[in-house]
Amino acid sequence: MYGGSLNPLAQELNDILEKGNSDFPGSLAAFGREIFFPKGILTQSAEAKAKAHRFNATILPVVTAGLTHGLSVAADMFIEPGDVIIMPDKLWGNYRLLFELRKGAKISTFPLYNDKGGFNIGEYKRALHEAKGSSKIVTLLNFPNNPTGFTPTFNEMKEIGSMLINIAETGQPVIVFCDDAYFGLFYEDDTASESIFSILADSHPKLTAVKLDGATKEDFVWGFRVGFITVSTRVNNGQEDKFFEAVEKKLGGTVRSNISNAPAPSQSVLLHAMGNNNFVNERNEKRQILKARAIEVKNVLSDPKYADYFTAYPFNSGYFMCVKLKQGLDAEKFRKELLEKEGTGVIAIGSSDIRIAFSSVEKEDIKDLFDAMHRCASNM
Ligand SMILES: Cc1ncc(COP(=O)(O)O)c(C=O)c1O
Structure with a gap:
């Protein structure tokens, strides 16, 4: 007061x-x-x-x-x-x-x-x-x-x-x-x-x-x-x-x-950028890049082999998607192992969820990313 x-x-x-x-x-x-x-x-x-x-x-x-x-x-x-x-x-x-x-x-x-x-x-x-x-x-x-x-x-x-x-x-x-x-x-x-x-x-x-x-x-x-x-x-x-x-x-x-x-x-x-006629188009281009990556994630994960170790939570928007690890895999141990053995960084959330920022992975690299995760999970 x-x-x-x-x-x-x-x-x-x-x-x-x-x-x-x-x-x-x-x-x-x-x-x-x-x-x-x-x-x-x-x-x-x-x-x-x-x-x-x-x-x-x-x-x-x-x-x-x-x-x-x-x-x-x-x-x-x-x-x-x-x-x-x-x-x-x-x-x-x-x-x-x-x-x-x-x-x-x-x-x-x-x-x-x-x-x-x-x-x-x-x-x-x-x-x-x-x-x-x-x-x-x-x-x-x-x-x-x-x-x-x-x-x-x-x-x-x-x-x-x-x-x-x-x-x-x-x-x-x-x-x-x-x-x-x-x-x-x-x-x-x-x-x-x-x-x-x-x-x-x-x-x-x-x-x-x-x-x-x-x-x-x-x-x-x-x-x-x-x-x-x-x-x-x-x-x-x-x-x-x-x-x-x-x-x-x-x-x-x-x-x-x-x-x-x-x-x-x-x-x-x-404000200056927003005043430019190209602003909306350029922003849309970036959004399309993210959309293409999100669709690629879905395509890659449609291969049933991944479901042995992890499955995706439903997603349709934003920068990220999440998978739930299976077979008792611990999210934090998996994250560390993936970083050590595959040089790949993801975020562990809670005991079994892994967040993947597809916003920062090129479309061409998405399959490699999930293959690295698959390899890591099967080795664990
Ligand atoms: C859901 C959510 N809200 C808010 C923020 C914070 O945004 P800012 O960087 O503008 O503070 C973030 C950043 O990661 C976020 O994920």
Whole structure:
């Protein structure tokens, strides 16, 4: 707390939020309620940007420094120690550091796949219903998924969206984090090509959707650290502008309080590149390269010999795919052996899963990679 009581600027923002959606302030963590955008250089810059017609001698807008930072801002705003975050059991390991270690929250998982290899809507429903009655249900969906490269189909995505909205309709506050790091990298026709955020945005006052996305993977600029955080909920008619301005100020204050500002040169380079007529074509070319590799992985693995030692989890998108080792092979021992004997690096996840980044293997080398894995497994 600011000197023991809520800063008047935070109070002002909270009053605006309350007026726009009386459920929303209750979804915020204590930090989210207390944060405000200080009246200083940045506020004055923003005012100057809006009103200075002659010269604007100030600095740049606020964005997040990559998706990890966006997730961390979202966690500051909405997560309290002890909160439970429901997500599929195939997950990006950094969520544990981010939500569990940093924020003291607990990740609760459900099996990503059903027995047909589709999204396990039944288990998701069960996990969400178990959490009913808590002050708020928090869930995170990451499609295309890291580590599996899985995205639900159009129909599955609609079903997930309806289920979450239905829960909000029963009066239960719901917060959904949509980690869209690999958005746009879809390789099959029936894969949902819109984020779940597009279904959830503006759907219900008790549902808050938070989208994290950025250039890192979508635009293949890994070191740029350009990310975005977008928050949506249903707001009372006529209050939208003020409400979202207040949300923006709280997000801005959160960024201000940890990294001050996201780096400007990478934003400028990206903006400049996006203004070039070839940008979309060049990005599509890269996406096609990844698609061709994903298809090659499927072709190679259609040879039944590999199934003696490992089988692929269903995948249709993103940078990665995962296999499950068989015959009691231990993932970490296998990873080390593959590195030692075959000079091949993969990622071991849990006791039996291996993540393969086909994004970093040439199409022509994919068969050799899986043959090396097959050899290694049979020797073990
Ligand atoms: C699912 C997921 N979300 C977020 C990130 C972080 O992206 P950034 O490098 O922009 O912080 C990654 C990076 O590996 C990721 O796999």
